[in-house]
Amino acid sequence: MSAPGPRIGDPLTTGELDVLRLAANGGTTATIGRDLNLSPHAVNSRLKAAYTKLDVHDRAHAVALVLRLGMLHLADVDAGPYLAAVHDRAAAAEALIAEARRLLQELGQDPIATALVGAVPGQHEGPHGAPGGWRGGAGQS
Structure with missing residues (x-):
């Protein structure tokens, strides 16, 4: 047994x-x-x-x-590999943000205003018909 x-x-x-x-x-x-x-x-x-x-x-x-x-x-626990992975992902995100800013500037858009509003001005109406409103989201018409 x-x-x-x-x-x-x-x-x-x-x-x-x-x-x-x-x-x-x-x-x-x-x-x-x-x-x-x-x-x-x-x-x-x-x-x-x-x-x-x-x-x-x-x-x-x-x-x-x-x-x-x-x-x-x-x-x-050696946190080094985890911290390196987080650092790499943060660097990749920063590179994507920089590229998005470059493209928006190339299109003549203000990247800060675009990020705050959430849409390229003139393409969507915002609240009460104002230009440059929010895209999508819950409760949006």
Whole structure:
């Protein structure tokens, strides 16, 4: 007869916490396996056991719960890759905004007024028939 499997509320093993720590740092099954010298099957087995014990169904919830319970600490998580991704997205958004401003100026439109009004002046009527009204939105006619 085999030993019973993990149950909700059972304590996590060191190996399960190691896998969750690496998952919190963005590790995939393959990279976690490489870092811990485990097969992908072993990584997934540890994750599944942790999910059962924590009563969750995915990595994100497992990581969030072990952080909330103090089983892992924010100091265990390297925020560098996340911060770099946010920085890259912000830079891309700034580039798009700059290009939109350039195009609006090329068309002879004031980018600030256009952004505030939400429409290119003269194409739509605003409240009470005023030119340059808002485009779309709830309750708009």
